Amino acid sequence: MPNLFEQNRTYVLGDKELDLIGDRDKLAQWRHKGMGPAFYRLGRKIIYRGVDLNAWAEANRVEPGVGGHS
Numbered sequence: 001m002p003n004l005f006e007q008n009r010t011y012v013l014g015d016k017e018l019d020l021i022g023d024r025d026k027l028a029q030w031r032h033k034g035m036g037p038a039f040y041r042l043g044r045k046i047i048y049r050g051v052d053l054n055a056w057a058e059a060n061r062v063e064p065g066v067g068g069h070s
Helices: 016-020 024-033 050-059
Strands: 010-012 040-042 045-049
Touching: 010 050, 045 050
Parallel strands: none
Antiparallel strands: 010 045, 040 045
16 A cells, blocks of 8 residues: 555644544544554644554545455
């Protein structure tokens, strides 16, 4: 699968690319619940690494018809 995010880039809240997986509020809910992609908290700043975003997206990939109901 091609990467959805640049592997060697860091993303911060407000970067438009993060809207692909959720808006600012959704990402905050996931962080609060211990869900979603891995992130760094540096003071009040939240940072996501592209490699972590791609790994999370791949782990949440759904392939219809595999292991599903017929």
